[in-house]
Amino acid sequence: MTAVSEKMWVSDIVKEIPKSADIFRKNRIDYCCGGRMPMAEAVEARGLDLESMMEKIDNIDQHEGGGIDVKYLDAAAIITFIQNRYHKELMNELSALAPYVRKLARKHGPDEPHLVRLEELYRTLKNEMLAHTEDEDRNVFPLIMEFMKDTTSDLVETVKPHVEGLEADHEAVGDILKEMRDITDDFTPHESACGTYRLVYARLEKLEKDTFEHVHLENNVLFERVRKAI
Structure with missing residues (x-):
């Protein structure tokens, strides 16, 4: 069992104990792009209780649920996992959810302006994520796989x-x-929220969870290996 200390980086804790991601996410602690900092510092920045946070993480059953431990995968296998687990599902969900977000904004936006802003944010997120994943699949991931086969090549730059x-x-x-x-x-x-309202919020929260896991896997596992090889 992994022993967690307050000096461990948040991103490293999630790598060792994947289920800790749910705890960090619910407490708005960034374990993806901002995860390279000690847990004590991240918790303090959010004004939370460090002892309580550590207790929650220590109580996670690390054996429950199984799953793939990416520590034992090479770069090519990690990329395949990202594409199959996240990219395909992401493209489907971003398109499928869009009409519901739009409907919610049009129906309730006049009385709840934040829903109009929510649609704007979703549209931006959808466009950026689709372009981003296409660039990864077509250009960057093949380049990374080629580089990781021979890290002494001219591809480093x-x-x-x-x-x-x-x-x-x-x-x-x-x-x-x-x-x-x-x-x-x-x-x-x-x-008093209607069914569409509740559906959109639930699916957006699921989308957030999947996106954070996706980004963590890229930033703190795949790209970390690339950085060490450069």
Whole structure:
């Protein structure tokens, strides 16, 4: 069992104990783009109780649920996993959810202006994520796989800016999701919310969860291996 300390980076805790991601996400602690900091510092920044946070993480059953431990996969296998687990599902969900977000904004937006802003954010998120994943699948991932086969090749100077660009995209997506969570009161519908209202909030929260897991896997596992090889 992994022993968690307050000096461990948040991103490293999630790598060792994947289920800790749910705890960090619910407490608005960034474990993706901003995860490279000690847990004590991240918890303090949110004004939370460190002892309580550590207790919750220590109580996670690390053996429950099984799943793939990406520590034992090479770069090519990690990329395949990302594409099959996240990219395909993401493209489907972004398109499928769009009409419901639009309907919610048109029906309730006049009385609840935050829903109009929510649609704007969703449209931006959808466009950026679709372009981002297409760039990864067509250009960057094949380049990374080629580079990782021979890290002494001339590709080193080509790979580095691509990885930095993808991480910048991740930062922008993270900002969009944070604003979505802020304006929806943590994706909590009001008591009289209709079925579409509740459906949109629930699916947006699921989309946020999957996106954070997706970005963490890229930034803190795949790209970390590339950075070490450069």
